[in-house]
Amino acid sequence: MYVAAIDVGGTKIVGAAVDRKGEIKTPIRVENTGLSGEFIVETCVDIFHRLSRQHEIKALAVGTGGRLDTEAGIVRRAVDLYTGYVGLNIKEILETNCHLPVVIDNDCCMALRGELWKGGLKDYQRVAGLILGTGVGGGVAVRKNGQYQIQQAEFGHFILHPSGRKCLCGQRGCAEQYLSGTSLWNRYNQLTGRAKIRSGYEFFNQVKAKDKTAQEILHEFVKDLAICLISIQNLYDVEAVVIGGGLADTRQFWWRETECQLVQKSSHVLPKLEILPARNGNQAALLGAARLGFEKLEAML
Numbered sequence: 390m391y392v393a394a395i396d397v398g399g400t401k402i403v404g405a406a407v408d409r410k411g412e413i414k415t416p417i418r419v420e421n422t423g424l425s426g427e428f429i430v431e432t433c434v435d436i437f438h439r440l441s442r443q444h445e446i447k448a449l450a451v452g453t454g455g456r457l458d459t460e461a462g463i464v465r466r467a468v469d470l471y472t473g474y475v476g477l478n479i480k481e482i483l484e485t486n487c488h489l490p491v492v493i494d495n496d497c498c499m500a501l502r503g504e505l506w507k508g509g510l511k512d513y514q515r516v517a518g519l520i521l522g523t524g525v526g527g528g529v530a531v532r533k534n535g536q537y538q539i540q541q542a543e544f545g546h547f548i549l550h551p552s553g554r555k556c557l558c559g560q561r562g563c564a565e566q567y568l569s570g571t572s573l574w575n576r577y578n579q580l581t582g583r584a585k586i587r588s589g590y591e592f593f594n595q596v597k598a599k600d601k602t603a604q605e606i607l608h609e610f611v612k613d614l615a616i617c618l619i620s621i622q623n624l625y626d627v628e629a630v631v632i633g634g635g636l637a638d639t640r641q642f643w644w645r646e647t648e649c650q651l652v653q654k655s656s657h658v659l660p661k662l663e664i665l666p667a668r669n670g671n672q673a674a675l676l677g678a679a680r681l682g683f684e685k686l687e688a689m690l
């Protein structure tokens with residue numbers, strides 16, 4: 390028995406059949422070229438049909454960006470997302486086309502759910518997930534009766550610098566403008582005055598090459614990250630924050646300094662905040678989606 394798990398990302402839509410143990414089978418990747426609600430749901434239906442030819446699929450679970458009404462299955466709000474996406478009832482369309490139970494949730498919540506399931510974490514009472522990728526997002530998990538309830542948290546639009554850089558959401562100084570991979574390479578090009586690099590990967594190549602500007606930007610990133618983490622702890626009373634997303638793969642360049650900054654900047658009243666790297670990389674969201682799908686199936690028994 391499998392759940393068809395799908396992760397809708399800005400550049401690609403990834404799907405796979407996942408079993409109850411978290412074994413991922415038949416991964417499928419489709420470039421998200423349509424960038425519209427219609428293209429996304431059509432691709433989800435297509436991925437489902439391809440997976441169900443090979444596996445006994447019992448539910449479909451989709452993780453996607455934006456603020457979602459998970460009960461109704463609708464994207465309620467989104468910054469700079471796809472055309473015709475806000476207001477679209479993804480759940481209803483997929484249920485009609487695939488004839489099985491469908492669950493949807495925010496992609497960062499799915500990633501946190503995946504880490505809680507397969508990340509080898511302790512049984513925290515309260516834990517947050519901070520996803521640092523092309524953008525920044527997150528979620529907060531609270532344990533109740535042995536089960537985690539996960540709530541979406543817009544860590545990307547938490548204001549770090551009130552008079553800071555303009556964000557796509559209309560605010561100024563949002564965390565996403567300082568902590569995303571995009572913000573790092575944009576800042577590098579801005580400070581060097583040349584449109585030289587186009588990705589977080591290239592930015593970290595500059596760090597590796599001991600480029601002064603890149604190192605300074607990374608130092609600022611660490612200070613901002615520490616502030617963000619401390620605020621998450623203060624606001625949500627979490628014991629730990631799991632840090633995932635593409636930037637987690639570059640942590641050898643910034644993890645230790647972040648821990649030092651946390652010690653320096655945290656209130657002595659607060660217990661020590663644990664920070665943990667996500668273990669499942671870009672599979673976390675698929676695993677989390679599958680887990681939610683199985684929970685739905687169990688609730689229906």
Ligand SMILES: [Zn+2]
Binds near residue numbers: 545557558560
């Ligand atoms: Zn913002």
